[in-house]
Amino acid sequence: MYLCLMYSSELIKGTLKTIVLKLLSDNQKMYGYEITQKVKELTGDKIQITEGALYPSLHSLEAEGILSTETVNIGKRVRKYYSLTKKGKGTSHEKVSEFADFMNTMKFLLDIRPQV
Amino acid sequence: MYLCLMYSSELIKGTLKTIVLKLLSDNQKMYGYEITQKVKELTGDKIQITEGALYPSLHSLEAEGILSTETVNIGKRVRKYYSLTKKGKGTSHEKVSEFADFMNTMKFLLDIRPQV
DNA sequence: AAAGATACATAAGTTTCTTATGTATATAAG
DNA sequence: CTTATATACATAAGAAACTTATGTATCTTT
Structure with missing residues (x-):
């Protein structure tokens, strides 16, 4: 059986x-960094979402409603939680x-393997 | 159950x-147009490969060996058959x-559905 | 004190596709 | 017979989604 470290x-x-x-339909609210770590953990490092891909994507999903x-302020640091809107719950199931x-x-x- | 006409x-x-x-590992040799039609047929029109995507892709696969x-000349028309090289057979299985x-x-x- | 983890963000560049356009032959329909 | 559709290739401009790099800043561990 085939196994690879990370997907192309x-x-x-x-x-x-x-x-x-x-992930957001299963977890109510999550912040960006948490999402990257969760995906890494759940896939055994096979899928690693980069922040350069994730943040712009989150911003556009927010802009779409x-x-x-x-x-939320964590000490002196800011943490931005994302959650699905009502519309978003529908979109999530559709996707x-x-x-x-x-x-x-x-x-x-x-x-399929016909001729060969 | 969900059904869609065409994928995003x-x-x-x-x-x-x-x-x-x-497709080429199952059919030995195929030409571009044939590939677009075969995919359309096999997926019930759900996946439609455009020629603008296919031809450059075929060219780059050829350039990679x-x-x-x-x-082949079909009447006055030209048909270009593609087949897997030895290297290509390996690549096909890997992919x-x-x-x-x-x-x-x-x-x-x-x-996965943990918290909800 | 430094290194690594946490946490956000953006911008330049690349890849891969979509859409549009172009050429040309063959066949079916009106 | 001539127009539309199907066959068959090709490329080029633009869009979308990512990678890689960079930047800022705090917190924790060594």
């Missing part, structure tokens, strides 16, 4: 928002369902 | 080369295996 970056492209929305934010459907299609496509 | 374009990003390499080409591994990881990641 093209593979992960397009899945970032789905992952973030799913999918996420709302709450800023996860779409990805599940996509995985079925890809599984079918990559399993 | 971000989702498909990064999977094009994997799909092409898998993963594909080799053979030009498909990597994607299968990635799907397992994503399935796990998107199924």
